[in-house]
Structure formats: C-alpha cells, structure tokens
Amino acid sequence: MSQEEMRDVVELSVDGPVATVTLQREKQLNALNRAVLTKISEVAAAVAERSDVRVVLLRGAGRAFAAGADIAQMRDFSAADAEAFSRLGQAAFAALEALPQPTIALVHGYALGGGLELAMACDIRIAAEGAKFGQPEVTLGVVPGFGGSQRLPRLIGQGNALYLLLTGEMVDAAEAMRLGLVSKVVPQDELETAGRQLAERLLTLGPYALAGVKRTVYEGAELDLHSGLRMEAGRFGLCFAHPEQTEGMTAFLERRKPDFPQASLDEGGAAR
Ligand code: CAA
Secondary structure, X not given: OOHHHHOOOEEEEEEOOEEEEEEOOHHHOOOEOHHHHHHHHHHHHHHHOOOOOOEEEEEEOOXXXXXXXXXXXXXXXXXXXXXXXXXXXXXXXXXXXXXXXXXXXXXOOEEXXXXXXXXXXOOEEEEEOOOEEEOHHHHHOOOOOOOHHHHHHHHHOHHHHHHHHHHOOOEEHHHHHHHOOOOEEEOHHHHHHHHHHHHHHHHOOOHHHHHHHHHHHHHHOOOOHHHHHHHXXXXXXXXXXXXXXXXXXXXXXXXXXXXXXXXXXXXXXOOO
C-alpha cells in the first residue's frame, strides 16, 4: 500500500478547544466516495461526544475543498446503489449539522456538487478568493444527492438556487458572497487565519447559547412561523435555567467581559 493510500481520507485533529477536520484525497480533489462519507460520519460522532471541542473547522487538503461526489465510484451504480449512496452522504452531513458546536467551512479551490453540499451542511462558510462554487449535477445527468436541492434554496432562496441547479454554472467567490452562499471572502493565504480568528471569537461565547442558536435555527426551518416562534420561546426560557444567562447578563450590568462557564452544555436544561 502506498503512503497516500495509508493516510486516512479524513483527518480529525484537535488543538485545545478547536477541532479541524481535513479531507485528504488531494489527488482526486477530495471527491467524496463511500469511505470519505463514512469517515465524516465517524468524525462527527466523535466530535459530538467531546465537550472539550468548542468549534469545528472543516477544510480540504490540496487544491480544492471538495470537487463533489466521486464520479468514478458512482458511474456504474444501480438505482438502488445510488439511493443508498445519497442516504450515506445525507446522513454524514446531517450529523455535521446536528453537532452542538459551531462548524466553519474554509473553502478554497472548488466546492462543487457534493463539495458545496458539504459546505452548506456547515454553519458558516468562509471563501478564499479564487474559490469556485456550483451544483454541476445536471451536467452529469443527475440531480444533487447530498442535500443540494434542499439546503441551497433554503440558504439563498429558490430563484437563485434554481439558477445554479438548472444551469450547473460555477460562480466565483465574489458572486457566492453576493448570493449569500458565503459570509466572508479573504485572500487564499489568509483563509486559515480567518478561520482561526472566527473560532477565537466563538470561543469567547457560551457553548450552551451557541448550541441553542443552532438548534433553534435548524429546527425552526422545518416549522411554520407560529410553531417556530413557540419553539424559540421555549428555548429562550430554558436559557434562564442555565448559568450562561446569569453570567452574560451580570457581566453586562457590571460592565465587564463575561466569563462563561465552559463544558456546561447540559447543565440546567439540555441544549442538544
Ligand atoms: N469525482 C471523481 N474524481 C474527480 C472529481 C469527482 N467529482 N473531481 C475531480 N476528480 C479527479 C479527476 O478525475 C482527476 O483525476 P486524474 O488525475 O486521475 O485524472 C483529478 O481529480 C484532478 O481533476 P482534473 O484533472 O479534472 O482537474 P482540473 O483542474 O482540470 O478541473 C474541476 C477541476 C473543474 C473541479 C474538474 O475536476 C471537475 O469538473 N470535477 C467534477 C466536478 C463535478 O461535476 N462535481 C459534481 C459531482 S456529482 C455530485 O456531487 C452528486 C451529488 O450531489 C451527490
């Protein structure tokens, strides 16, 4: 087995409270095959159990974030194989989205098809100048399979999503920013620093409130407005049974920076 084959296709490294998940199929531009998707699920399950991890960065090694699902692996799929593959990818990305920790995709090179779907399963996306985004599935005779037809319209609106999905066109980072697909564009050599800086900011905040924001937003997206507002009120109430609220509001009134208790996700009412 070559050195390349021995390396794990997805690496999890933890540096203090920040976990970095790196896709490592550089030669195939991090094309997502079964092995990669399975590993993403495993990594997400491992991170979910680690209360010492407070922010997750997701990146691709080499010259792309990810150029999509692995076309070589998919070409000879039967309909049943393809559906199972779609479910595998959807489950992996749902596990990422369900993490209590905020996740940040650092996108450089290409985020195409499944690659863009992976970025969209993260909470925040930062793009490097020069990055290209698209859902080129139609050019291969298929619809998106890892959530693109559902998350893209929710993220950027149906009209712009249909434009990208129906044309298969790639857009650059500036256009992705205009569309609301990414929150920030930075020079490529500043991408890691930008990710670190954003992680540092999130580390000053309370993990319970951050996890609560994620759940309220993602669960709310599945609800009608009335039900969503009721759910929000319930979660707002739960915050007042948690020490983060006491500290956050007391610090404000005492004109000092809050010092949020860490690793306290489940105290005083579960945020998960
Ligand atoms: N699947 C499998 N292999 C891929 C791949 C993919 N999605 N994308 C790139 N690769 C491989 C290439 O085959 C090539 O391998 P070899 O060196 O062995 O030939 C290697 O990665 C480098 O790629 P290129 O030589 O093509 O690099 P380039 O710089 O000329 O082009 C690119 C880059 C524009 C991203 C081009 O590789 C490309 O168009 N890739 C496919 C993009 C795509 O269609 N993605 C959607 C996949 S379908 C999907 O994702 C469905 C879903 O929703 C689940």
